[in-house]
Amino acid sequence: MIEILRQPWPWWVSGPLLGLTVPILLILGNKPFGVSSNLRHICAACFPANVSFFKYDWKKESWNLFFIAGTLVGACIAWTWLSDYSESTLNPKLLTELSSYGIHDHSKVVPVEIINWSSLLSLKGFIMTVFGGFLVGFGTRYADGCTSGHSIMGLSNLQWPSLVATCCFMAGGFLVANFVVPLILKL
């Protein structure tokens, strides 16, 4: 029994459950699902620096900071007691290609051979964490939302700007994953 609980869920279990976050947040307090706003709230709370974009009452949005703190805790719980990524169903083609870049361990959520504390100062490690993270934070705010706010919440509510944004997320990801990430991994 515990073995079954520990295995990753198929998409048709986790997908609908993920989608239920939308009505759960609406019914709990009329809150639209969206994670990237938290990055803005953190800026507004910690370093507003007189930038008008960060001058608003972030405390009114503190529910979302509680939500994201919960996400971290939930991930910790699930990872510690309920999860086993060792028997992966990842595409063997991907794994073969990755091993040619020296990535053999895929039992964690990130490739630990290249994303770790000691690799931070190497060009590859820097791009994979600092540079990539910057793009995520800049891009999501510029796009006014991320995968949760646009792709799940926005599309669920039939918002066409969210469709535009989602298509751009995918287009940008396609381009970089296929043509740029292999070059970074070769560094």
Added chain:
Amino acid sequence: MNKIYPNIKFLLAGILFGIILIKGEVISWFRIQEMFRLQSFHMYGIIGSAILTGMISIQVIKKFRIRTIDKTEIIIPPKKFQKGNIYGGLLFGFGWAITGACPGPLFAQIGTGATVVIITLISAIGGTWMYGYIRDRLPH
């Protein structure tokens, strides 16, 4: 204290969300690479069925005028189009492919003990800050 208590329910919802992210492997850098390389249906299945579930839920909420647990009306603000949806969307796509994480999974990855992702998150906060700082000079 009265600030914390009403927010406990959102903390619990977040815990649920975090567990689902792990169990669905949505936070796996490897799954994101697979998705963008069209090597697996997994992520498409998850995002597609999540949207479908969200869509049906919102329709049900609207049709039956379901209210919140405090009995207030549920109103969802519309998304307004601006050019940033395109430019910002592309930039986020670039970052998503590199880090293998969108903002939610960044927090979840840290929860799995991948502590170096704290740096990725700090940098993402820096990116958001930079956007706020140069916002007036960007096309919208």
